[in-house]
Amino acid sequence: MLTALHKHLLNDFQRDFPLSSRPYLDIANALGVSEGEVLSALTELNDKHFISRIGPIIPPNQLGVSTLVAMAIPEQQLQTVADMISAYPEVNHNYEREHCFNLWFVVIATDSRHLQAVLDAIEQETGYKAMSMPLLDDFFIDLGFKLDLHHA
Amino acid sequence: MLDVRDRQLIEIVQLGLPVSPRPYAEIGSTLSMSEDEVIERLIRLKQNGLIKRMGVIVKHHQLGYRANAMIVWNVPDNLVKQLGGHISQFAFVTLCYQRPRQAEWPYNLYCMIHGKDRATVLMQLDQLNEFCGLAGFDREILFSRRCFKQRGAIYQRATGTLLTHG
Numbered sequence: 001m002l003t004a005l006h007k008h009l010l011n012d013f014q015r016d017f018p019l020s021s022r023p024y025l026d027i028a029n030a031l032g033v034s035e036g037e038v039l040s041a042l043t044e045l046n047d048k049h050f051i052s053r054i055g056p057i058i059p060p061n062q063l064g065v066s067t068l069v070a071m072a073i074p075e076q077q078l079q080t081v082a083d084m085i086s087a088y089p090e091v092n093h094n095y096e097r098e099h100c101f102n103l104w105f106v107v108i109a110t111d112s113r114h115l116q117a118v119l120d121a122i123e124q125e126t127g128y129k130a131m132s133m134p135l136l137d138d139f140f141i142d143l144g145f146k147l148d149l150h151h152a
Numbered sequence: 153m154l155d156v157r158d159r160q161l162i163e164i165v166q167l168g169l170p171v172s173p174r175p176y177a178e179i180g181s182t183l184s185m186s187e188d189e190v191i192e193r194l195i196r197l198k199q200n201g202l203i204k205r206m207g208v209i210v211k212h213h214q215l216g217y218r219a220n221a222m223i224v225w226n227v228p229d230n231l232v233k234q235l236g237g238h239i240s241q242f243a244f245v246t247l248c249y250q251r252p253r254q255a256e257w258p259y260n261l262y263c264m265i266h267g268k269d270r271a272t273v274l275m276q277l278d279q280l281n282e283f284c285g286l287a288g289f290d291r292e293i294l295f296s297r298r299c300f301k302q303r304g305a306i307y308q309r310a311t312g313t314l315l316t317h318g
Binding site for chain 2: 009017019020021022023024025043046048051056057059062063070082083085086094096097101104105133135136137139146148149
């Protein structure tokens with residue numbers, strides 16, 4: 001069950017988290033609660049896996065290169081192959097999707113040589129073909145996501 | 153534009169700010185950087201647009217947004233930019249990218265929709281098709297099933313030490 005404070009923390013600080021010495025105190029002052037309450041509410045949200053982290057969103061291809069990779073894996077092999085792929089530190093998202101290409105993951109690296117080496121290693125380790133679709137253009141300005149928490 | 157210290161700072165901040173009274177001071181102490189320097193660098197990175205936004209990154213699924221669809225279209229190359237721009241105007245769209253077609257994959261325009269359920273996502277997709285004029289193009293909808301891994305982007309140097317997600 002989410003409290004009013006939880007809901008404010010989830011929705012109101014996705015974009016302009018304070019860049020100040022005591023950011024949680026600034027948030028507390030903005031919401032009329034104590035810093036301690038903000039810290040415990042955020043810890044609860046974290047523990048319940050409602051938030052992934054507090055941090056920056058960095059557009060792809062600013063610090064390196066990235067690609068989206070699709071693989072078609074037989075169902076009974078999927079968990080094993082997915083685990084192999086998740087173990088690569090260069091992989092940051094890894095999802096099963098409803099399609100014959102059923103495994104989709106993002107690989108990032110500081111340069112394209114390293115990226116290619118990771119793709120080669122994944123193909124070799126798993127024995128399946130990795131179809132790579134590098135990013136060409138990014139149209140979206142991620143300003144956060146307004147959650148409807150009415151019934152949450 | 154980015155120096156080595158910026159990169160080191162980004163690597164640490166991507167793991168998530170500590171939830172404690174002086175998070176920037178804590179981050180600074182692991183990098184031998186003062187709290188002021190951490191804050192100044194982050195402000196500059198945000199002004200430069202390298203940091204698009206700074207804040208709470210929510211987990212949609214746990215918050216009741218159970219239906220996550222990746223929708224892909226095959227649109228003419230000369231229309232990708234315009235269509236991508238239109239798609240990105242919709243609040244329920246969380247990502248929109250152009251990617252190259254492949255032999256077994258004829259699609260070049262991608263978007264992601266997070267919705268509370270499938271029916272909502274499909275309704276939102278209808279809206280996109282109607283308002284952006286996408287209905288005539290080949291497309292596929294790929295709903296997600298299991299999430300095996302999700303975390304911030306951490307750029308590995310080929311020979312560097314690995315950062316673990318705490």
